[in-house]
Amino acid sequence: MTAPVYNFAYLDEQTKRMIRRAILKAIAIPGYQVPFASREMPMPYGWGTGGVQLTASILGPDDVLKVIDQGSDDTTNAVSIRKFFTRTAGVRTTTATVDATVIQTRHRVPETALTESQVLVYQVPIPEPLRFLEPREAETRRMHALSEYGLMHVKLYEDIARHGHIATAYAYPVQVDSRYVMDPSPIPKFDNPKLSDCAALQLFGAGREKRIYAIPPYTRVTSLDFDDHPFEPYRHDASCELCAATDSYLDEVITDDEGHRMFVCSDTDYCEERRALGHGSAVASHGEAAQ
Amino acid sequence: MNEQPLLIAEGLTKYYGRQLGCRDASFELYEGEVMAVVGESGSGKTTLLQMLSTQIEPSAGQILYRMRDGSVQDLWTMSEPARRFLLRTDWGYVHQDPQLGLRMGVSAGGNVGERLMAVGNRNYADIRATAADWLGRVEIPEARIDDTPRTYSGGMRQRLQIARNLVTAPRLIFMDEPTGGLDVSVQARLLDLLRRIVSEMRIAAIVVTHDLAVARLLSNRIMVMKGGQVIEAGLTDQVLDDPHQPYTQLLVSSILPA
Numbered sequence: 001m002t003a004p005v006y007n008f009a010y011l012d013e014q015t016k017r018m019i020r021r022a023i024l025k026a027i028a029i030p031g032y033q034v035p036f037a038s039r040e041m042p043m044p045y046g047w048g049t050g051g052v053q054l055t056a057s058i059l060g061p062d063d064v065l066k067v068i069d070q071g072s073d074d075t076t077n078a079v080s081i082r083k084f085f086t087r088t089a090g091v092r093t094t095t096a097t098v099d100a101t102v103i104q105t106r107h108r109v110p111e112t113a114l115t116e117s118q119v120l121v122y123q124v125p126i127p128e129p130l131r132f133l134e135p136r137e138a139e140t141r142r143m144h145a146l147s148e149y150g151l152m153h154v155k156l157y158e159d160i161a162r163h164g165h166i167a168t169a170y171a172y173p174v175q176v177d178s179r180y181v182m183d184p185s186p187i188p189k190f191d192n193p194k195l196s197d198c199a200a201l202q203l204f205g206a207g208r209e210k211r212i213y214a215i216p217p218y219t220r221v222t223s224l225d226f227d228d229h230p231f232e233p234y235r236h237d238a239s240c241e242l243c244a245a246t247d248s249y250l251d252e253v254i255t256d257d258e259g260h261r262m263f264v265c266s267d268t269d270y271c272e273e274r275r276a277l278g279h280g281s282a283v284a285s286h287g288e289a290a291q
Numbered sequence: 292m293n294e295q296p297l298l299i300a301e302g303l304t305k306y307y308g309r310q311l312g313c314r315d316a317s318f319e320l321y322e323g324e325v326m327a328v329v330g331e332s333g334s335g336k337t338t339l340l341q342m343l344s345t346q347i348e349p350s351a352g353q354i355l356y357r358m359r360d361g362s363v364q365d366l367w368t369m370s371e372p373a374r375r376f377l378l379r380t381d382w383g384y385v386h387q388d389p390q391l392g393l394r395m396g397v398s399a400g401g402n403v404g405e406r407l408m409a410v411g412n413r414n415y416a417d418i419r420a421t422a423a424d425w426l427g428r429v430e431i432p433e434a435r436i437d438d439t440p441r442t443y444s445g446g447m448r449q450r451l452q453i454a455r456n457l458v459t460a461p462r463l464i465f466m467d468e469p470t471g472g473l474d475v476s477v478q479a480r481l482l483d484l485l486r487r488i489v490s491e492m493r494i495a496a497i498v499v500t501h502d503l504a505v506a507r508l509l510s511n512r513i514m515v516m517k518g519g520q521v522i523e524a525g526l527t528d529q530v531l532d533d534p535h536q537p538y539t540q541l542l543v544s545s546i547l548p549a
Contacts, residue, residue: 133394133397146371146372146375148375148409150405150406150408150409150410151405151408151409153408153413154394154397154401154404154405154408157400157401157404157408157415157418157419158397158398158401160415161398161400161401161419161436161437162398162437225413226413226414226415227413227414227415228414228415228416229415
């Protein structure tokens with residue numbers, strides 16, 4: 001029995017063409033959700049089938065791929081997808097943000113600023129920002145078409161009424177190029193400002209929901225808010241215990257069952273780079289001693 | 292009263308396939324005027340109301356509406372965004388079932404504020420203050436502003452729905468059996484409230500009802516429908532006190548003496 005032979009990067013060429021057409025349309029209409037014929041991928045929904053299909057269709061033999069999951073290069077999801085493309089496309093992979101040409105991400109935007117030669121591919125679970133407010137698909141499409149976005153503010157109003165501030169911490173709705181309201185995928189709202197005016201092309205793929213959308217390079221993306229409750233990116237009031245960074249998004253890690261915890265950069269590559277440059281060594285040794 | 296009518300319906304006709312929904316309904320409605328549409332089930336009242344509120348497209352006839360800027364426009368030749376904008380600013384629609392007209396999972400304040408946010412108000416404090424003011428006007432305690440309508444009684448839900456519709460100070464409001472499904476004392480209170488608000492704000496209203504008592508209390512004019520056609524129209528007191536058509540006479544005589 002012969003092993004099955006796959007096309008470069010798993011998907012057949014016709015499928016890639018179909019997805020590329022959807023990508024082009026998505027870039028032409030920033031923030032608009034383009035329906036596409038999502039394929040069955042050899043991994044479960046929720047593992048990034050939308051992002052994987054996007055990556056597969058834009059990947060070339062010279063590309064260098066980086067895959068991150070919640071900022072980290074070494075979690076199951078990231079490792080599996082990286083292995084998948086190593087095997088099916090034979091492309092080089094990296095964990096360094098600066099070396100990568102295609103970065104597939106789940107729930108984070110890298111801390112290192114992206115460049116024009118890079119593409120950022122997001123995995124999206126629910127592409128429709130209005131979904132939980134308006135369950136009818138026909139109605140949400142009409143609302144997008146007519147830019148009737150008052151409802152989005154109802155959600156923010158509810159946040160303030162219940163919590164005293166806008167409590168939405170991730171998947172914070174944005175408006176792209178003053179037109180389409182978009183779900184930026186479940187990235188923390190700390191990352192929202194990075195979407196705006198970004199040098200890299202940003203693609204969003206939802207496999208189960210069969211939608212692709214995009215933010216072209218250097219497009220203005222604004223987070224929705226109220227005049228008297230402006231958008232504020234959230235960050236733990238601490239510095240990374242490994243690299244002493246004060247500007248990165250931090251993960252809270254519980255270190256024992258006695259209430260001790262530490263804050264570390266969620267972007268592992270960023271943290272390693274900084275430690276290699278000698279940042280935070282004293283604090284890092286202290287952190288290791290504590291462990 | 293302004294001499295120009297606010298809304299003119301001309302020969303409104305709706306066929307559902309070969310089935311007649313409503314035939315050749317024509318009338319004029321002036322600012323601040325309340326018109327009741329009465330008739331039995333299946334007489335075409337709701338069809339007429341849905342045509343007027345642009346939810347269904349008439350098979351024939353046209354609806355002319357005088358906009359705030361004074362220009363008169365045919366509703367079905369307007370663009371869809373303009374029509375939808377009209378529907379959520381200059382008009383209101385009170386459903387018989389408040390669940391259809393409210394967002395049941397959103398707090399009362401959010402329900403009332405939705406229209407304000409839809410027309411571009413982006414100041415939380417203002418929205419909340421307006422919402423609180425409107426809750427007061429429809430006699431809902433301000434302390435309940437953050438509760439969802441799920442926790443409200445039927446009468447409160449209906450009053451909340453009215454507040455939600457009136458917050459943008461519409462000039463025309465459609466009501467489909469506004470007191471249906473409420474008990475008598477709650478009905479009376481709601482009718483009082485409606486009558487007061489409608490006269491205070493000088494809102495024109497078209498009220499569909501099968502309850503002649505509601506029509507008598509609320510409306511200046513009345514239209515009686517049967518089998519998809521308007522069979523009698525005129526001043527409410529005139530029609531109810533001296534009905535000409537046999538069917539209207541039957542309706543009037545069917546009122547149970549209190």
